[in-house]
Amino acid sequence: MMKYIFLLLVTIAGMLPLHAATVDTITVQSVRMSKDxxxxxxxPENKKATSTLYLLHGYSGNYASWVQTAPHIKQLVDTYGYMVVCPDGGFDSWYWDTETTDYQxxxxxxxxLIPFVERQYKVGSDRVNRAITGLSMGGHGALYLAFRHQDLFAFAGSTSGGVDIRPFPNNWSxxxxxxxxxxxxxVWNAHTVIELTHLVKPQSLQLFIDCGTEDFFFEVNNKLHEKLTYMNIPHHYLxxxxxxxxxxxxxxxxxxxxxxxxxxQDQNAKK
Known part of the structure; x- marks a missing residue:
């Protein structure tokens, strides 16, 4: 699949539209946490999306972080035609449920969130129409949630993800x-991505993981790549x-x- 990704990138380089996708800020009530x-x-502008990418922010970020960091994401949404949802994951939640009721x-x-989005925007509600990825804390969160909820997600990724939290026991709250x-x-083992690879069922998830070579998370990403390879879990690593x-x-x-x-696109071609 990597060769197709590079071909897509080359193709869209000269095709990014001058118009931009619609950007809404919504409020979702969390009954579990008793807050909005x-x-x-x-x-995508002038097009009905059927698929959704849930895109998670990093530590100390918020729901607006991705559009501030990568403003051209709006053009990418228009080009590819699927919807992107960037939820607020709290300052330091790591996307876990913890013992305190305000961190669920x-x-x-x-x-x-997922049921709300699918009701509100009438997008596809089966797993092959859902993907999840994120950066740093959000990269960890995306794989953590995908591994634990393969009934919800068919595709998952991580960029610069903190995919093994144990080498950093005093960091990031x-x-x-x-x-x-x-x-x-x-408890830490149960909450770190690299110790959850045994949950991945054969042919359940398509995975894309990337990391910068000067990133302080580079080594843990390499370790995850090595473990996935050893376990014969297909994935793309960049x-x-x-x-x-x-x-x-x-x-x-x-x-x-x-x-x-x-x-x-591959899933739609199978229908």
Whole structure:
């Protein structure tokens, strides 16, 4: 599939439309967390989308982070014709359900956000019309949710993802959510992507993972790639020069969205 992704990128380079997709900010009530949560919804202009990509932000970000980091995402949505939803995942949720009632973001996305979006926008409600990816904390979150909810997602990815949290036990508020790593290693293992690969069922998920070679998450992404390869779990793995920053993500989203465009296109061709 990688050769098709590169062909798509070459093709769209000279085809990005001058007009842009419709960008809405919606509010979704989370009954589980007893609060309203915002999300950005990017819809292709003058075209009915049937598929949806859920695009997760990183640590300290919010629902608007992706359109600020990569403004051309609107043109990509118009070109590919599927909808993109960027939910607010909290400052430091890592997209887990934790013991505190105000941090139930796994439940929010899988049981509250997806049904709301599909009712509101009349997009496809089967798993082959859903994909999920994200950056950094959101890259971890996307794979974490996809591995645990293969009934919901057929396609998943990660860019610069924190796919193994254990080498960073004192960073990014994680021990506030999970406890101290040295006291609760089993809890940390249960909440890190690289320890959940056993959940992936044969031919269940199509995966695309990328990371910059100067990124502090580069080694953990390599380790995940090696483990997936060892376990014979098909996936696409791309490395490019780049750091853990917006400049890299504004570039990597082109590859991510091209991958999911090909996935959705292949599924539609089978119908």
């Amino acid at each position: 949560i915002k999300a950005v919804v990017i819809s 973001y796994e439940t929010f996305i899988t049981k509250e 994680m021990k506030k959510r999970l406890g101290d790593y040295h006291e609760k290693p089993a 490395t490019m020069p780049g750091k853990h920053n917006g400049e890299y993500w504004a570039r990597s989203i082109d590859f991510q969205m091209a991958f999911f465009a090909q996935c959705f």
